[in-house]
Amino acid sequence: MTDQVQFSPTLRVWMDTFMHRSMRGWSHFAKSTGLSMPQFSILMQLHHKGPCGMSEVSERFDISAAAASQLVEKLVQGGYLERTEDPSDRRAKLLTLSAKGSELIQLGIEERYRWMDELASTLSADEQKKISEALVLLTNAAKEIENRKS
Amino acid sequence: MTDQVQFSPTLRVWMDTFMHRSMRGWSHFAKSTGLSMPQFSILMQLHHKGPCGMSEVSERFDISAAAASQLVEKLVQGGYLERTEDPSDRRAKLLTLSAKGSELIQLGIEERYRWMDELASTLSADEQKKISEALVLLTNAAKEIENRKS
């Protein structure tokens, strides 16, 4: 009961700190690459969920098919994305991150990761262990919810 | 040593899951309010760091003073922000969230919070306790780094 009461505010405070930090980090990084946020988000999406078609892009970002097509076109021009014909349906396209695109996202992740290393450096081994265990629980819970919905 | 090795990958996996989820959540929410991402980000910033001047906005978002002025103008027009003269320096302005702006951000936070409640619901009281403790550690570590830098 007490734990239930305690849990949510803690999660909240932490989330506030963390999200703010990571959002700023990503948008700063996106800017430094010369890509716009929408363009960058598409690369992130592809990194996270793997290859997909045009229609999924427009659905996920809630933009028109035309907008998706135009954004993707720019990313293909820039060499971040590969757009091939889906062999099983010749109308459809298959979007995949190119090596360049993949490296870019990886670089961004590394950068965010560096901050976490800083975090780690201020903690004792025991504290780190506690946190590791907790995060495994949280990650699994998050994934379970994700799966439950789909 | 083992903990050190274990810690970072855990943090990383967790971060990947979480950040993706929360970024999408925020941008979706921002869109639903009718505000653009840059406009919304300014409100978030103000919520997070408290009142500030124009110059801080342009610095934090790495945009020109002109751009900041225009974005803020729109938010003031929309009633999300109050822009008053700084009594200690009559050139400067003081930006504060209005009640409307504050409520909007709060609503977004609540929405994200709901997801976390879902997370909590899949966890036992004992697990929640562990996670609470861990997140307090993490939050404090994050704040310490933040302070150390400024």
Next chain:
DNA sequence: CTTTTTAGTTAAGTAGACTGAACTATATAC
């Protein structure tokens, strides 16, 4: 085999974010 859906592209036009430059007003330096 025609009809209709579905996947995506192209084009024209709107709206927002952004920049540099010119400007006002206050504060600071000498």
Next chain:
DNA sequence: GTATATAGTTCAGTCTACTTAACTAAAAAG
């Protein structure tokens, strides 16, 4: 007290994202 630096605004113009509408081509339905 003049000169300069600082805080912010306004304006004109550029770039990007986005939308609707008209289009092509392939797939699915009848």
